[in-house]
Amino acid sequence: MTQSLRRVLILLLALFAYAGAARAQLQFAAESALQPRQLGIVINDDDPNSVEVGEYYRKRRAIPRANVVHVRIPGKPRKLSAPRFHELKEEIDARLGPQVQAVLMIWTAPYAVECNSITGAYTSGFDPTLCARTCARSSPSPYFNSKSAQPYTDFKMRISMLLPAGSVELAKAVIDRGVSSGFRMVPATAYYLTTSETARNSRALFFPPNGRFDARKLVTKRMAADVLEGASDIMIYETGMAQVDKLDTLKFRPGALADHLTSFGGDLLGDGQMSSLRWLEAGATASYGTVSEPCSFWQKFPNPTVLLQHYVQGASAIEAYWKSVAWPTQGLFIGEPLAAPYHRR
Incomplete structure (x- = not known):
């Protein structure tokens, strides 16, 4: 067994152990947020x-x-x-x-x-x-x-x-969302969609199970669907699609993280696949996308379990997102970095 394969197997075991703990109402240790x-x-x-x-x-x-x-x-x-x-x-x-x-x-x-x-x-x-x-x-x-x-x-x-500033109004709104996320903890849901675009489901293996974290007022929900429509309590939304529809029907909580596994989400001004900017325009506070063809390595995208774990423990958006990507060279992190809705107050 190679050293790299051994590392992957160890990580898998750790992540599955975490998923099992989530079902059992894991009590998270506090994690300090960037100041x-x-x-x-x-x-x-x-x-x-x-x-x-x-x-x-x-x-x-x-x-x-x-x-x-x-x-x-x-x-x-x-x-x-x-x-x-x-x-x-x-x-x-x-x-x-x-x-x-x-x-x-x-x-x-x-x-x-x-x-x-x-x-x-x-x-x-x-x-x-x-x-x-x-x-x-x-x-x-x-x-x-x-x-x-x-x-x-x-x-x-x-x-x-990167905090996109093409629209001053949007940039200020994203900043305000990040700031307001620290005021109080609100009921919210983390949504994880396994879609019909099979090649873009490489990280579905790491989707947390359905469950509740009462201490964080957070519900995790897995779905087999191409679209989430009408949800009004989104804290996390992760999916695998080249284009994500129905964003105009959604409402995001302050501090929400949202991203889609596709090749060019980080090409912010491109006209091919959906830009990660669309998430911020829809109401998210931070997002992620790759700027060049990464192929569907899950390591090049936010790992859903790792992202959730660190965010609900109190890490800021920039810390949780960076800790969730194993191979980040091609990945663009965007939004308001200090958002921390679960930081101990």
Whole structure:
């Protein structure tokens, strides 16, 4: 048995043990959430929307001014070349102190570095070899399903997220959802859909069972369906579809996470498969999608059980999402990073 296969089997056993515990009303241990003083924000001064949204976010989340980095990226390119990205990363890192554990970039584009996502490249390092064969295995994340509350301190990696700012109104709404998620815990449901698009069901194996977590006022619900319609209590919605219908019929709780397993959800401004931006427009607070063809490796997408586990234990959206993706190089994390509806108050 190879070492990599052994790791996968160990993970499977751990996840199935977790699923069994969920049925038995698992009492979650509290997990600390990322704090505003630990977050750096990056503003593109060549993008007026980035400037406006960045200042709004700094005030709403009380981000220290020392944690704000201003850069210039003219032209709003969807992709950066590797050399330009390395210059940008060096510029950002040089301005951040060791207390900063995570970074929020505030703009819609750029969102890719060649075949890598900009969040994957920033946090895990740009991987040029993957661009020759994007369906290959990518670098594993040491942060995957970890107990770490300080990724930069523990792993020398600053987890990152992109807050799209193409629409100032939408960006501010997403920020407000994240902030309001910390006010009080509300009854909600986590929905997991196994669809007719078989190739996009690779992570259905990890869908949590139907159950209730009374201490979190949360219900988990698995469905065999292509669409969720009319639900008004969504905290998590995970599915596998190239296009997700009926989003206009749904209502999301503040802090909601939603994503769809498909090849190009992270191509935010693409016109092929559904962009992950649609989730934010529908009312979610954070989402995820890949920017280049990943094939259907579950490791390249949020693992539903790991995501749920860390989020309900009190982790922030950025922490829970990053801890749920084993191979994050191609994956773009978007939304409001500090949302934490289950953080102990």
